[in-house]
Amino acid sequence: MSLVECRHFSGDTSIYRFAKAERYNHSRPFLRKVYTILTVQVLLTTITAGIFLYFEAIRAYVHESPSLLLISALGSLGTIIALTIYRHQHPLNLYLLFGFTFLEAITVGIAVTFYDVAVVLQAFILTTAVFLGLTAFTLQSKRDFSKFGAGLFAGLWILIIAGFLRFFFYSETFELAMAAGGALLFCGFIIYDTHLLMHKLSPEEHILAAINLYLDMINLFLHLLRLLEALNKK
Template sequence: MQELYNQTSASATRSAEVSKVLRNTYMLLAITMAVSAVCAALSIAIGLGRGTALMMSLGALALVWFVLPRTANSSSGLWVVFGFVALLGASLGPTLSYYLQMPNGSTVVMQALGGTALVFFGLSGYVLTTGKDFTFMGGFLFIGLIVAIVAMLALFGLSFFGIQVSGAHLAISAVIVLLMSGFILYDTSRIITGGETNYILATVALYLNIYNLFTSLLHLIGALGGDD
């Protein structure tokens, strides 16, 4: 009986810890989305250049790669996260400005936002309601991501020499949409299975999934609309 009680108590404690991580993660995720939206709007308003946007993106990556791992277990990690999402949000300004200047630009952006929300809430909701474990997908997803990055670098190298591969950028965007959808399943599963207990790191992972999903959908929808 004592063993059964201990098992039940441990299960209840674990469930409470998972619920706390989920609650904190989605609360922080909502705030980071708002911060990104404000920074993107400011970036559009001031007409931020693509060069500056690229430097901001690199700065954001430096924060998440080198600074966040050292601060994720302290309150300082929150400031790093806010700096990270502010930089990435602002770096979206030139891209959003480009699409908004198209004849149907507002529709394209809203469709990309709606599609991103639909995919994220649909997939994460499915994991949360069914409790299915998708952490087995981790290896496949990371390999796919590496292949996609290598392909993007190869295309960049070819374009540097004036070589254009028709449809390649769209194909990569479509692959990234699939990969980010898989990562949403994977990262949400990691939280509910106890594989990720740090809500700051969990938030950054989900934020990156949403960010890359949105930009890829934006590219696809803009291109399929005949204006890209």
């Protein structure tokens, strides 16, 4: 199971169905707000991961302090629960959003210290290219991708269970299959969540939409890291 492999909001969302005119009126401001938040989240995560990756003293400290990962993961979980409850209360929701993003950035920063810089850069470039490509495809597509939600969540549960099993039945082939399957799964979630923010979510749910896409990107990045690392070992 990846470090942030979870769907905090997707199963706890009030779905709003708008008429076409209402969707059109809200679409541009809503999209601008969502992708502005997402851009800030990605920038903060990238900067934090870069600091963890390039400073040897920080890398050494992280490797000598395994409890740091547990603290950041539990803190992230607590923050996301609070954000679920208070996501409509401004400015508290923004403070919680920053806290959650910072803790997730630390988690990602810890993860990248266990990989070569070249592999991390490759995964980052691939993640960015895939996310932009899938986003552009979904925004212009007229297909209804919401019907794939059940299959995606079933795939997520399979991935989580497989993540626990790998601690008992580890093999390089199994690791490669999990990494590839996870990357494909979160490509599907990027399409699914982009479709939701276009057609299903209320304009008040900009934080929800941004976090879903942010988690999709992070999980795609982490699985691509594992995939590239596994391929390099072959």
